[in-house]
Amino acid sequence: MWVRRWLVRGLAVASGCLLVLAFPAPALWWLAWAGLVPLLVLLARAGSVREALWRGFLAGAGFFLAFFHWVLPHVGLLAPVLGLVGGLLWVPFGVVAHRLLREPTAGRAALAAVVLPSVWVAVEAVRSWEHLGGAWGLLGLTQWPARPLLALASLGGVWLLGFVIVAVNVGLAVAVLPGPARTFGAGLALGIFALVLGYGLLRPDPVPTGSLRVAGVQPGPVHGAEERFTAHLELTRRATGQDVVVWGQSSTPFDPATRPGAVARLRAAAAAADSDVLVNVDARAADGRIRKTTQQYGPDGLAGTYEKRRLVPFGEYVPLRPLLGGVLRGTGIAEEDRAPGGAPAILRIGEAGAGPLISYESMFPDLRRELVRLGADMTIVQGSLTSFHGTWAQPQQASAEAVRAVESGRSAVLVELNGTSAAFDAEGRRLAWMPPDERGVFVVDVPLYQGATPYVRWGDWVPAAAFGITAAAAARALLIRARAALTTRRRPPCG
Known part of the structure; x- marks a missing residue:
């Protein structure tokens, strides 16, 4: 049993690595629109929240280590930390995907197409903090050669591109999962993609001055x-x-x-x-x-x-240098912190x-x-x-x-x-x-x-909305659990 479990977890790692091919140098930009489907199916079919947590963690670690493979030789002891942090960041997405897609109905699929992209964007916004390495590897960046799809960035930035890509992946995942919502999922994915494409085709071209x-x-x-x-x-x-x-x-x-x-x-x-x-x-x-x-x-x-x-962490300055400087000596980190500008x-x-x-x-x-x-x-x-x-x-x-x-x-x-x-x-x-x-x-x-x-x-309205939706979904889940626990306590004993 444990052999099969770890084989499936290996597939989760591979599904995280798969998404990296949508970025340069392979630049298979179209893969982003379906590259999350294998992971979403694995998360939906996980037998428990704990197993979904593991699969999400391993997929995230696989993605980050594959995406940042070019930096690994230079960070030494930080390489396992990179994988650990990357994996932990994908855990919320894995757990939420399991809860919303394990028994997909049309209603749950529609909810997933809003909540899951919000969780994804919220996580991307958190990891884009300058002291965590910045906004490398954001899903929306894969669409750089894909005009007119790229036009959506003028509305909500790279965040809106990432949001709609995840939403399309959710629809496609529902379309391949067993259940009554397959047709709805396919229609949802097609409809979102058509809206994005339509905006790009109809948007007036900016006029040079x-x-x-x-x-x-x-x-x-x-x-x-x-x-x-x-x-x-x-x-x-x-x-x-x-x-x-x-x-x-x-x-x-x-x-x-x-x-x-x-x-x-x-x-x-x-x-x-x-x-x-x-x-x-x-x-x-x-x-x-x-x-x-x-x-x-x-x-x-x-x-x-x-x-x-904005300076490169470890490359141009070392966070917590008194603590980490000695441990990482000889790994190519900055020997002396650069000074940041002010304006x-x-x-x-x-x-x-x-x-x-x-x-x-x-x-x-x-x-x-x-x-x-x-x-x-x-x-x-x-x-x-x-x-x-x-x-x-x-x-x-x-x-x-x-x-x-x-x-x-x-x-x-x-x-x-x-x-x-x-x-x-x-x-x-x-x-x-x-x-x-x-x-x-x-x-x-x-x-x-x-x-x-x-x-x-308008600024970063998409991450702001994503944080709000994620918080509302978390509050709803906690409320449902609290009501269920209260009902169980009030239920009279049998016999």
């Missing part, structure tokens, strides 16, 4: 501070006639103001290219702390700056306003909304994934820019020191894509936009 010609410099990994700086300067001189030349994260591993002639060389490069140059400084600042800073140089010198605000910035490039972000910050949709509200006509991300060269991390970060562009209603440009550079317009249409093994300069005409999408205006 102008354009900006952007050159991205991607030299690949260049070791040595002076060598890296020089390589960027040489490529910049080739990118003549653009509005702005963008370098990747940590492209300048020293403060130019502290190096004789560095500022003069940047001014000369900007003059030769006849454009502004955005460099990224990863160096110790005047206060003695290391900061990552976007610096905008023109022929006349420094014109604007932005300091990275957003808008850089003026000609008549346009560009909203700068740095690498890890690209995964947070709220930062784009903030920049749009401050007047950004487009967003620019300076990135670097040198530690994960050749892994799925690079296309995952680049593809997320398509979703961020549709959410914010602004074109998004990502320039990597070493990674996959990309650019997308406000519809999510790909304008540029430079894989990590390519070196040199790419040039793209980036449309500029104004106005605000519903998501920019």
Whole structure:
């Protein structure tokens, strides 16, 4: 009996891993619309809540370890912790799915199509906290190449995409489970998908108000501070006639103001290219702390700056360093904590306003909304994934820019020191894509936009609603259990 139980639990692990194939690099985006069905069936057929808990836990652990396989060699002792946390996060989904789908009727299926997506989105919102690693691996990000489905992100962000994908999976699961609700489940899945597709087809295209010609410099990994700086300067001189030349994260591993002639060389490069140059400084600042800073140089010198605000846990700082620093020494964690910046910035490039972000910050949709509200006509991300060269991390970060562009209603440009550079317009249409093994300069005409999408205006209303629905469902379940227990106590003894 226990052999069969663990074989089924192994299938739960496999079902969690299956969903990873919907993300880049495989990029089987269509798989997301049915990839949860095997897990939902396993949860529905679990013989008890305890078994559903186990299956949900194992599926979550499988998903997280498969999705983040590229980071496991760098985290050492944290790898089992990653699997444990990922598994625990999926436990609520597993338990709720079992309770709602074990005997699916039309009413219970309709309830499941609201509650289960809410639980899913609530869990995604919790794990997207910056100190837990940020918004990597959100289900809605799988839809980056799928216009017009991607258009839904303009209404409710990546969260609304994830919500409807789970709802369709619930309908399909009901359609394959035994019971009287099969036809209802199939109709539910088809109806939700048709609504999403219809919105994308009927939504008016955003109208550009102008354009900006952007050159991205991607030299690949260049070791040595002076060598890296020089390589960027040489490529910049080739990118003549653009509005702005963008370098990747940590492209300048020293403060130019502290190096004789560095500022003069940047001014000369900007003059030769006849454009502004955005460099990224990863160096110790005047206060003695290391900061990552976007610096905008023109022929006349420094014109604007932005300091990275959200730092990579363990990569750029160590939470609870006095407790964890010694345990994790030698695993590639940050030897010294970087200092976070304090405020957003808008850089003026000609008549346009560009909203700068740095690498890890690209995964947070709220930062784009903030920049749009401050007047950004487009967003620019300076990135670097040198530690994960050749892994799925690079296309995952680049593809997320398509979703961020549709959410914010602004074109998004990502320039990597070493990674996959990309650019997308406000519809999510790909304008540029430079894989990590390519070196040199790419040039793209980036449309500029104004106005605000519903998501920019309304914010994270989908996670807020998801938390409310999840809390209401939990309260209802507790009330039903309390009434059942009270009825049992009042029942007169037999005989």
